[in-house]
Amino acid sequence: MVANAMSSARDEILAHIRAALRDVPPDERPEDVSVPRDYLEQEPDATVERFVERVTDYGASVRTVAAAELASAVGEACREADVARIVVPRDVPAEWVPPSIEALVDAPLAAVELDRIGAALTGCALAIADTGTIVFDGGAYQGRRLLTLVPDVHLCVVREEQVVDGVPAAIRRIAADVRTARRPVTFVSGPSATSDIEFSRVEGVHGPRRLALIVVRS
Amino acid sequence: MKRRGFPAAARKALRNDQLRGNLALATGTIRERRAKAVDERPDWEELREAGRTLKLRVLRHLDSYLVQFERAVEAAGGHVHWARDDVEAGSVVARLVAEAGATEVVKVKSMTTDEIGLSEQLAASGIEVVETDLAELICQLAGDPPSHILVPAIHKNRTEIRDLFRRTIGAPDLSDEPRELAEAARLHLRRKFLSARVAVSGANFGVAETGSVCVVESEGNGRFCTTLPQTLITVMGIEKLVPSVEDLEVFFQLLPRSSTGERMNPYTSLWTGVTPGDGPQEFHVVLLDNGRTSVLADEVGRQTLACIRCSACLNVCPVYIRTGGHAYGSVYPGPIGAILTPQLSGVGGDASSLPYASSLCGACYEVCPVKIDIPRVLVHLRSRIVAEKAGGAGERIAMRVLARAFADEHRYERAQKLGRAAGRPFARKGAISHLPLLGAWTDARDLRPVARQTFREWWRTR
Numbered sequence: 001m002v003a004n005a006m007s008s009a010r011d012e013i014l015a016h017i018r019a020a021l022r023d024v025p026p027d028e029r030p031e032d033v034s035v036p037r038d039y040l041e042q043e044p045d046a047t048v049e050r051f052v053e054r055v056t057d058y059g060a061s062v063r064t065v066a067a068a069e070l071a072s073a074v075g076e077a078c079r080e081a082d083v084a085r086i087v088v089p090r091d092v093p094a095e096w097v098p099p100s101i102e103a104l105v106d107a108p109l110a111a112v113e114l115d116r117i118g119a120a121l122t123g124c125a126l127a128i129a130d131t132g133t134i135v136f137d138g139g140a141y142q143g144r145r146l147l148t149l150v151p152d153v154h155l156c157v158v159r160e161e162q163v164v165d166g167v168p169a170a171i172r173r174i175a176a177d178v179r180t181a182r183r184p185v186t187f188v189s190g191p192s193a194t195s196d197i198e199f200s201r202v203e204g205v206h207g208p209r210r211l212a213l214i215v216v217r218s
Numbered sequence: 219m220k221r222r223g224f225p226a227a228a229r230k231a232l233r234n235d236q237l238r239g240n241l242a243l244a245t246g247t248i249r250e251r252r253a254k255a256v257d258e259r260p261d262w263e264e265l266r267e268a269g270r271t272l273k274l275r276v277l278r279h280l281d282s283y284l285v286q287f288e289r290a291v292e293a294a295g296g297h298v299h300w301a302r303d304d305v306e307a308g309s310v311v312a313r314l315v316a317e318a319g320a321t322e323v324v325k326v327k328s329m330t331t332d333e334i335g336l337s338e339q340l341a342a343s344g345i346e347v348v349e350t351d352l353a354e355l356i357c358q359l360a361g362d363p364p365s366h367i368l369v370p371a372i373h374k375n376r377t378e379i380r381d382l383f384r385r386t387i388g389a390p391d392l393s394d395e396p397r398e399l400a401e402a403a404r405l406h407l408r409r410k411f412l413s414a415r416v417a418v419s420g421a422n423f424g425v426a427e428t429g430s431v432c433v434v435e436s437e438g439n440g441r442f443c444t445t446l447p448q449t450l451i452t453v454m455g456i457e458k459l460v461p462s463v464e465d466l467e468v469f470f471q472l473l474p475r476s477s478t479g480e481r482m483n484p485y486t487s488l489w490t491g492v493t494p495g496d497g498p499q500e501f502h503v504v505l506l507d508n509g510r511t512s513v514l515a516d517e518v519g520r521q522t523l524a525c526i527r528c529s530a531c532l533n534v535c536p537v538y539i540r541t542g543g544h545a546y547g548s549v550y551p552g553p554i555g556a557i558l559t560p561q562l563s564g565v566g567g568d569a570s571s572l573p574y575a576s577s578l579c580g581a582c583y584e585v586c587p588v589k590i591d592i593p594r595v596l597v598h599l600r601s602r603i604v605a606e607k608a609g610g611a612g613e614r615i616a617m618r619v620l621a622r623a624f625a626d627e628h629r630y631e632r633a634q635k636l637g638r639a640a641g642r643p644f645a646r647k648g649a650i651s652h653l654p655l656l657g658a659w660t661d662a663r664d665l666r667p668v669a670r671q672t673f674r675e676w677w678r679t680r
Contacts, residue, residue, distance in 0.1 A: 009300040010300040013300055013302060014284070016507065016511035016514075017280050017281045017514060019511075019515070021281070021514065028278065030282070033274055034271065035268055036267055036271065038264040039468070039471075040260070054481065111411075112412055115412060132482070133482050138496060149438060171466055171467040174463075178425075178428055182490040183493065184487070184488065185487075185489075186485065186488070189482035189485075190484055194353075194436055194437050196400075197352075197371075197396040198240070198376055202396045202397050204401075205404055205436075205437035205438060206411070206439045207437065207441060208438075
């Protein structure tokens with residue numbers, strides 16, 4: 001019964017669409033509707049400095065360090081956020097975590113447990129200089145989506161070579177992940193925010209209230 | 219149409235000084251921010267043209283893109299449902315919630331679910347809906363309908379929100395600091411998120427090629443809804459598709475800059491079916507028509523379906539800025555609402571005063587990120603409404619007479635003399651504020667009486 005009703009809704013909607021599009025020549029293919037791509041495919045001067053400047057604009061904190069200083073930068077960011085216990089994805093290297101910090105591995109943990117942990121420490125898939133965005137696709141050092149959402153502080157490690165210039169470059173990099181591996185993708189630009197009260201910006205509603213980035217020079 | 223619909227509601231809204239103050243402040247701020255963010259992109263016009271043509275491509279081939287999308291969602295482990303109208307969509311969602319064994323759902327703000335009155339429909343089936351967007355929560359607690367696409371509680375200021383929260387979810391000593399108010403909402407909703415088993419969302423984009431669905435937001439409630447619960451139900455208008463993943467690069471640049479005036483919104487989620495071990499393990503998409511196929515059938519009106527719900531047109535509209543969203547009496551307010559609502563609900567219906575809620579200044583067209591020619595569609599809808607209206611003979615006869623008079627110089631001059639004499643009894647203090655039979659023309663504006671001496675008469679005596 002239900003299956004019948006559904007298939008008839010489907011058929012009816014598709015029939016209405018075809019009737020509505022009578023003015024479209026039957027031999028027209030989608031590609032025949034030309035889409036001019038004259039917008040910029042590259043961002044001139046979009047470097048790691050631009051990324052740092054733009055992500056700072058959103059109210060995130062940024063530390064730029066050499067690879068050897070990574071763990072101490074993590075420790076510093078934890079102290080600043082008043083956090084002693086963090087959660088990490090299974091594949092995050094032990095060298096990222098300073099001895100002063102207790103790191104729990106997401107084995108996986110239940111959401112209520114994540115809610116009691118001060119911060120999450122992850123890597124990212126890539127970062128966008130022009131918009132100050134970090135992108136996650138569930139790949140190396142990133143873990144599942146909940147990890148970067150539930151704890152109040154998100155510490156994220158960005159390697160300099162992961163920074164791309166603009167949005168088109170980022171989409172081209174993740175397109176294959178989406179198309180073949182069907183990985184979920186999240187774009188994060190600064191901490192969670194709202195402007196719902198008199199359009200005045202408040203950082204931290206449901207997502208992490210603090211975003212602390214550690215950019216590792218190559 | 220006289221003194222019904224928009225004009226009557228607008229008259230009431232215009233008398234509310236608090237509302238006008240809140241609106242002027244908020245829309246002014248967003249306008250400035252948008253202008254700055256848009257000026258930063260040297261290729262803004264090229265992005266708009268790409269956005270417009272991509273949407274045009276999808277609309278002209280909507281049937282094949284929908285079938286492609288359906289196949290891709292199913293291949294990725296999701297389920298696709300089709301709904302002809304609001305009631306059908308509501309009953310599909312209610313059934314899916316019941317099948318998941320839930321009596322409460324968390325919901326992320328979406329215009330489409332507001333359009334079909336989903337929360338009310340679910341409530342009628344005994345399912346409690348928790349709005350998780352801060353502004354929607356404010357509206358839900360206050361019992362107000364939303365009044366702006368992006369900032370639904372734009373009609374409320376911080377003191378009003380503080381008083382509301384003190385009565386409902388917050389401590390009695392809560393201050394009116396936006397930071398503290400947001401914190402009260404965070405605490406209230408965090409418990410809901412952690413216990414929810416089913417979430418309902420809308421969609422900003424669907425990718426035909428991969429079956430991916432995209433939600434663009436700021437607060438993180440969208441991420442919670444689309445990752446924490448076991449079951450996710452997405453209600454999506456059939457027009458929301460883009461052809462391929464790469465096409466998102468155009469809209470990811472157009473939408474945040476137009477909407478909040480940011481280079482990028484805080485969170486954008488894109489997921490494809492079900493991912494084992496990460497996020498909901500049960501995923502449903504409900505594809506909604508609810509009048510969209512009749513919008514598609516109108517060759518001029520069709521472009522309305524390209525709308526990406528950024529709300530830039532609201533913030534620049536001289537009518538919206540003064541009356542606010544409630545005066546439109548429709549889920550979609552402002553210029554886009556004035557063309558979308560009457561087309562969705564049927565031209566000639568309740569919403570037929572909306573295409574007149576405009577001065578046709580064209581500011582909306584200028585800011586539209588996908589170049590919807592709103593003024594053109596407004597005029598087109600006005601003519602459809604007049605054509606479909608059986609009454610209104612006075613206006614039609616007057617226009618026919620006027621056309622004859624304008625066609626001939628002598629007839630024109632005689633008409634001026636006649637107008638001068640005929641208008642005099644209606645003029646008060648140099649203006650005509652009401653004309654019998656032609657009330658629609660004088661309800662909202664005063665008419666100047668024909669001058670004592672016309673230009674042509676003066677020219678001859680010079």
